[in-house]
Amino acid sequence: MNRSASIKDVANHANVAVGTVSNVLNYPDRVSQRTKERVLRAINELGFVRNDAARQLRAGHSRTIGLIVLDVGNPFFTAVVRAAEDAAALQGSAVLLGDSGHNASRESNYIDLFQEQRVQGLLISPVGDVTARIDQLRERGVPTVLVDRLADENKYSSVSVDDDAGGYLAARHLLDTGRRRLAFVGGPASIRQVADRLQGAQRAVKEEPDATLEVLDSEGMTVLAGRGVGNLLVERRRGDLPDGIFCANDLLALGVMQSLTMTHTLRIPEDIALIGYDDIDFAVSAVVPLSSIRQPTEALGRTAIELLAEELESDNPKHRAVIFTPELVVRQSTGPAQGSSAG
Amino acid sequence: MNRSASIKDVANHANVAVGTVSNVLNYPDRVSQRTKERVLRAINELGFVRNDAARQLRAGHSRTIGLIVLDVGNPFFTAVVRAAEDAAALQGSAVLLGDSGHNASRESNYIDLFQEQRVQGLLISPVGDVTARIDQLRERGVPTVLVDRLADENKYSSVSVDDDAGGYLAARHLLDTGRRRLAFVGGPASIRQVADRLQGAQRAVKEEPDATLEVLDSEGMTVLAGRGVGNLLVERRRGDLPDGIFCANDLLALGVMQSLTMTHTLRIPEDIALIGYDDIDFAVSAVVPLSSIRQPTEALGRTAIELLAEELESDNPKHRAVIFTPELVVRQSTGPAQGSSAG
DNA sequence: TCGTAACAATGAAACGATTCAAAGTTTGGA
DNA sequence: TCCAAACTTTGAATCGTTTCATTGTTACGA
Incomplete structure (x- = not known):
């Protein structure tokens, strides 16, 4: 009723070690059929749900991407957000959405929040001058892609419209x-x-x-x-x-x-x-x-996620400024x- | 450059115990002026940022509220979201936004995600029949408030418009x-x-x-x-x-x-x-x-958060169905x- | 039957913050 | 000067997961 079941509870209930339960969840092939079934049954009976905080803590980062837009009420951004969410979902990440409302201090708050959350990366349509913050994030291994703003390709990746x-x-x-x-x-x-x-x-x-x-x-x-x-x-x-x-x-x-x-x-x-x-x-x-x-909103959102993935993959990535042409x-x-x- | 500083690094750098650093962050009054300054300086020098995953893990829950709406593109929901975010911020919580797009399976995915995130509570404008999920969440101590849907007051809290x-x-x-x-x-x-x-x-x-x-x-x-x-x-x-x-x-x-x-x-x-x-x-x-x-969107969002807070405070809360009257x-x-x- | 390779399962350590009992220090009254 | 109370600081234990070196088990060819 109170505390929800942990992996340890599952392990006890199924008479296996915690490592085995973890393997069932993450590397099912490493576990024998019999054991797997037993563990899965236990998971069901206890209604076990992974604790994401613990996973993140262990992993050192979340499976989350921060996205800060100027105005969620604006259909342009709504469309970009949707595309970004879909693209992120494909690579197994979720998007945390922040609305700065053209307000530099709200923007800064969201950057703080996302940094505490240890997001994998940040997409931002900036209000104020955030270059210092972005550089600092990058030093910590959190890459950033600018959205709807053309950036100097030597410094940042960006997606924008011509x-x-x-x-x-x-x-x-x-x-x-x-x-x-x-x-x-x-x-x-x-x-x-x-x-x-x-x-x-x-x-x-x-x-x-x-x-x-x-x-x-x-x-x-x-x-x-x-x-x-x-x-x-x-x-x-x-x-x-x-x-x-x-x-x-x-x-x-x-x-x-x-x-x-x-x-x-x-x-x-x-x-x-x-x-x-x-x-x-x-x-x-x-x-x-x-x-x-x-405006090619769908391409903007999708490409922003792709550029972020590129930055995440290599340690010293070339930045790219992708410019889309709108359509009549x-x-x-x-x-x-x-x-x-x-x- | 790589790993960001932990509370332990700060403690070493400031020559104090980790508990002291934690106290500086959470109970500044318990710490002497001198020590506090030393710790804050270390925090600055190392660019320390709290790791939210670790906090959550220890606390057993996040400071986050899940909100699932039918369509973020709809101005009605955009307004409700904004009001909910503001109200949540006042009580120190952040809102995680999910857009079900009138799709029951996307809705279900978001509930899963939020459950993994150990949200404090859930606000939902439901598509499908989610009563079973909601009941299950409640058993785990995660209360739910229905938004833009009138609920049986004996079972759930809700905010809706007449x-x-x-x-x-x-x-x-x-x-x-x-x-x-x-x-x-x-x-x-x-x-x-x-x-x-x-x-x-x-x-x-x-x-x-x-x-x-x-x-x-x-x-x-x-x-x-x-x-x-x-x-x-x-x-x-x-x-x-x-x-x-x-x-x-x-x-x-x-x-x-x-x-x-x-x-x-x-x-x-x-x-x-x-x-x-x-x-x-x-x-x-x-x-x-x-x-x-x-429609009183501002009141809807704010009240939803308030009802959720009520449910969080007492173990066996009375549910309330608040119905707003629209305005000419x-x-x-x-x-x-x-x-x-x-x- | 034995040896070994392949496969399964184990459980301690680690992630980073918070908590709290215990230890250490300061203060001030007698 | 001494003692108790008040104030500070300490650091081990804890949260739930993943990782990985180690141990245990099975299968099979010689």
Whole structure:
């Protein structure tokens, strides 16, 4: 009723030595059939469950990987977490999840916690400057892989997404479908992702001599901010309007879409094409299903685990910075210009 | 470089006994100022970090609470998790999160894992029939609290939300703002939450002799399903339309809203009022900000931890089934009927 | 029948922290 | 100066598992 059964209890109950019980659990081939059966029966009868703390203590490390993300509420990270969990499970590890909530002190607390837990390794999407902590962990034999952040390959391994390439993809798609007067919506420009996506878009626009790119600052990256930008556009004279809009994320795009469709003079995609970024669940459910750029979240999570495994295997590993290219998802919001029905 | 420092290393380095180091960490008052300083300096110099596995082994249990939810991607659960983590942190425990993904075997795996980890207790939003497992855990001194599920108070503690009351609130609000021809959108009726919310709505409608409630089945609980129902409504003759619609969740409501606002003949809330359920982030960002029923997620998570603490404290605790009442959130989509502007 | 190789089973030692009875030290009153 | 009480410090025992050198057993060819 109180204390749960230990390996010793099992050994007594089955009339064998503790080492034998351990062998049944870890190296069944070393044990004779008869003994094995007896031990397994005892395990069942006593309801024995391994004590992981004792295993870890003996082993010197856990079978656990720490993962610290910026925001579990963000679908991007939720997807990465899931992929990492699945990949870790394949190699027999579990993932401990920490949510820093963009807060450096919460982040630091989680690093402390994971260090006490003797995690095998750490995946982190850092808030603050954690290089000192990471170096210190590595000295203790705990490797770290940076997630969604590009790292100097000489120092750390990392997995990240090429936002410049994503911006290029989006703008190129608008150009390829015949749009020439493009607008970029996003802000503040101090956010690296925003700046990179804009830069990629500019790169694409430069490829077409007759194309232009106007930059519209938004106050944040929310639906409301998008609606604000959209309302300004609606008030413009028809001739001053862009014919293709690239928003730095889907929330902005949905906001812009709300403004444009509420006034019933402008049609998406006939008059203005619209593309977002992230491919959130709502993109497909928008009034006009939203084209978007999909981040390879599954690959990010899986690869992070793989890089960690590489670091664990060799004593002095080469670090690798893996950069993924995002993917274009075409939906109705960037359908043919001046075209026909929008079923 | 390799092995990290143990309490023994610290003791040697500071020229004290291991017990003294332990006292510095756990009962600083028992140690003289001089000794304490010497030990702390040694801890710093060696970069000593407690080994949690060893602590647990000695203590017989971890300082960890297991939490298994149906879907981490669901904002409802994300919010509950966060509240539980905060409440647990206050009492010095950490939360291990498991995502069953509505899958009974993943659920079972997590229970196994948590049992090996010797969690102090378990919070679970169950998929399958886990009563046997829960009873077995309790016999071993691991109490369980059911989350988002009403349990027999004689057997288990639980925290849940009164969906009937939520349905009543929603319908009552529509009636209070003058609507009389109500419609309920949701399905399939086999989902308990849907059935309860409908029942609550019916209860409210019965209070008004001249009010009616029409039930519209939806194919699932998605935006798309809502749009399907909305499209059917739009085709009706004006006189056959409801003047207030209660959707079993916000996604459905957003879908219905899309249909009604796309055709520009029907206005929300002037012609038809619309209310959803869950108060997801997008509700406030909808074209017409959506009224909704907010679940007390914060209270759920916090209370679950508190009930668990109660069970941990006494050997033979009374179980408690705490039922929360959700909250009405009024926004523009249920503003005054036949009223004026919808800024 | 014997010797030996292959196979099984044993149980003490180790992992690192906490606990606690016992030993050692300090303090202050008589 | 002495003694008792209060305060510090000590270190062996303990938690439950894995490891591994050692011992015990079996099988089989000579």
